[in-house]
Amino acid sequence: MTSRASGSTCGDCVFFGERTGIVRTKNVCERPGEGLRTIEKDAAACDFYQVSPRASFGLGTARAAAPAERLARPASGWQILCDTHCHTLFSRHAYSTLEENVRAAAAQGMELLGVTDHYSSMLYAQQTVQDWQYFLNLWAWPRRWQGVRLLRGCEADIVDLDGNIFGHDIFFDEAINGSKYHRPHNLKKMAFAQCDYVIASVHNKDFTEGASREQITRMYLRVLEDPKVLILGHVGRTGLDFDMDTVLGTVKERGKLIEVNESSLIEQKREGSYDRCRQIVSRCAELGVSISFGSDAHIASLVGHHEAVDALLDEVHFPQELVACRDAETFTGVVESAIGPMAE
Secondary structure: OOOOOOOOOOOOOOOOOOOOOOOOOOOEEEOOOOOEEEOOOOOOOOOOOOOOHHHHHOOOOOOOOOHHHOOOOOOOOOOOOEEOOEOOHHHOOOOOOHHHHHHHHHHOOOOEEEEEEEEOOOOOOOOOOOOOHHHHOHHHOOOEEOOEEEEEEEEEEEOOOOOOEOOOOOEEEEOOOOOEEEEEEEHHHHHHHOOOEEEEEOOOOHHHOOOOHHHHHHHHHHHOOOOOEEEEOOOOOOOOOOOHHHHHHHHHHOOOEEEEEHHHHOOOOOOOOHHHHHHHHHHHHHHOOOEEEEOOEOOHHHOOOOHHHHHHHHHHOOOHHHEOOOOHHHHHHHHHHHOOOOOO
16 A cells, blocks of 8 residues: 555545544555555554454454554654543443443553543533433443553533533432432532542633633633642633633642643644644643643544644653653552542
8 A cells, every 4th residue: 555645644544534644553454445455664554453444343353452562652752651531432422432442542552541521511401310320330440451540530511710610500309210319419529429530621612702811710720629620621722811820830739730632733623723732731841730641532543642742742842751641650640649549
């Protein structure tokens, strides 16, 4: 197969057509109507499925990578072994199961995966305790799966300028089986109780219309006061103006993290957000603020991919020691320092 130039995809690969950047692999792929073809290591191709891109759609049989076959770290030298932001079918506009994401993380050589489904009004028009029982049974997840450390989390929506998070004003009188509670139970407290950490993000910006820079700054500062919030999610993507030094200084003071989000940096998906993301990451480097990495994957094939993040970190000469996701030990240490011990 003939490779295209850097920044393109592999031929007419139906599986990998939406990805950007060179992905280094020695596996094989399949072009429509053709058989399997060997891919050279510098070709742009799917690096997760070891037999054929079509296997991901149930059209073939995918083979999980053995530990010795796991991918080498990028040539840039960046060590990112934790993906702390991805979604499963529970998020409704995502397409993979928990197990599929874990297996994808293992194949990418990740030591740790944080699964952070949406906790937001975007999921249901009306809120019932039955709709949210997913977050009430996170204890069922194994702590280690396919050799990957598995963390329980959510991506929670910031809903107003006071820094409140979705569910703060929602209460339930009944349990999922219909039995009555002795007192009303708050949805936010119930959902957060089993989360190791929370990513707080803005998705619907309607409430910020007309807000001043000071109001947006205060909003983020109040969000950071929540004991379960560890990460401010994709702050570069929203386009909201805030006092960067004040917010980043508070993140550092509280031992929390600013997310560098792969999805925000993919040009054709997030046009216009790259410059703002670069500005924030550069200032984190100058102020000594630690960052987290999130693929924000909504399908397993993108879990653990950080090609665009690598390029940005290279561009601003970001210090490796400020990358909290460089290994599982470092990231879990940050979680336990900022939030407290994680239940087994």
